Amino acid sequence: MLHYVELSKKAAPGAPDLSRASEVGIDLEKAGRSAYYLQVDQKIFQYLSRIPGVEVTTIEDFIGNSPDLAAEYVWKLLDPSRDRFTAAAALYGSGGFVIKVKKGARVDDPVQTCLFMSTPGLQAPHNVVIMEEGAELTLYTGCTIMPEPVGLHVGVSEFYVGRGAKLRYVMIHSWNRATHVRPRTAVQVDEGGEYISYYMSFGRVKSIQTFPSIHLARGARTYSASVVLGLEDSQIDVGTSVTLSEDSSAQVVSRVLARDSSKVWTRAIISGGRGRGHIDCRGMMIHDTAQIYTVPELRALGKETQLTHEASIGKLSEDEIAYLMSKGFSREEAEGILIRGFMNVELEWLPQRIRRYVEGVLNIMAGKAL
């Protein structure tokens, strides 16, 4: 089912200013030519797909129009009783996208989704992505809020990556200093499938806590990267948990910058009786008043498992700054280059256009970190 509302670049009186979506890399004009989902608060929904093989709808329409399918996919990877935020989303949530990519469909254009908060209160969308066998998709999600509202965002996401399918998922967060954010995400990757995930948070935020879980079937693989900037008095607790199977592999990567009086935790668990996994957590302290906690955890549940991790926390190196100054950069430029370099994660899995977006977001983050 297609639902299309012409998007206006300028907000009508009383309507939310959607231009803020561009801050998190959402290009509604381009998205309107391919596929997108936009949700404002708990009530305004715009969505469409012009891409063959890709269906975009709301969770309510999905449950109403395809109840049997919904029974297979909704609340199957996550349990509403998991914690009070998930329960609140189950009880009071509204909206959320359902994206289904048909068997073998390989989509070049990214599907963009934007979860936007313009008024105080709760936003709790429930998102489901179903990648059928051999399908390929890049999903780009930007979440943001107007500067003033006090909000709680609980995005519930259940992603199903079918046999041999590939889902590349980019999520960019930019909240305000009064928002609490509790995404709840679970991913099932079937045999030979691939799930590549990038999470970036660079705005002021009161608190974030999220710990997505990824279950890999035989021969599946995942690369999950988080790049987080702690600002002011933010408390941010992010991580990823991966469960391995035979011949599967996982890399969990985090880059954290902490300034002001922010506190940032990065957690990672890789667990399994077979398969390979690596955790790479790096933190950079910008100010003496900030705090970073890094908690990598490896759980070998059988002798056929190979698990490694590296973790480090430090500050900008005076040697490296001096070196760059000897190449003609001012101290400030040198610090900017080092911070931008520190934030680099492997982006080669992303299509060129999305890679440029993500690099742009990383550049903005580097600027804000100084």
Next chain:
Amino acid sequence: MGTATEVLRVENLSIDVYGKVVVRGVDIALSEGEILYVVGPNGSGKTTLLRGLAGYPGYREVSGRVIFSGEDITGTSADYRVSKGIALAHQIPPKISGLRTRDLLAYVARKFGSGDVEEVVKLLDIGYLMDREFGRGFSGGELKRVELATLLLLRPKLALIDEPDSGVDVDSVMLVAEGIRRLSELSPYRTVVVVSHTAFVARYVRPSKVCVMSSGTLLRCGGPELLDEVMRYGFKRVA
């Protein structure tokens, strides 16, 4: 024939490194097109001299003057000196986590708008290092070649090159020497200072002046024949 333009004049220079005077009373005069080769044993102050001339943070001129292209640049910062045309290739640059070699060279080329990255990469055969983190797991020769690449992009009027042959195999020395030759062609004033603890690379760069350094001072200066003496009799006897 007109008189060659003086590029660098160093007068009675002493350099302090984090509270300790390492280089004392150095005098140098270099004109356009000259290559000065400073040779001396390990710990003689060669690196400190170059870093001091480059205005490297932590290396302070405590006495004397450095005149570059007629301007007294004593006490100025490293980035200011690069903007004036002085650039340093380090003996061992630091590893920089996350920064790819490609990005470093692109930043340098973008900032100074000079030099062709692809041409430099080809000349020094460093294409395979472009997507690696700068310095991470590089061999000695790879470090030297990437360092020289930054210099070729900066196209300085005065190039300062620290130990281009230390910890390097012969093939890399030849590539580095080729890079230095190219540098002297590209440089507006074609003026280079190379320091080394051996005379090895001098075969390729053909210096016009040679100085022997020991215990933080330039003990003797002369023409290229001084290098033959050093190689024959050693530093102590020559000094």
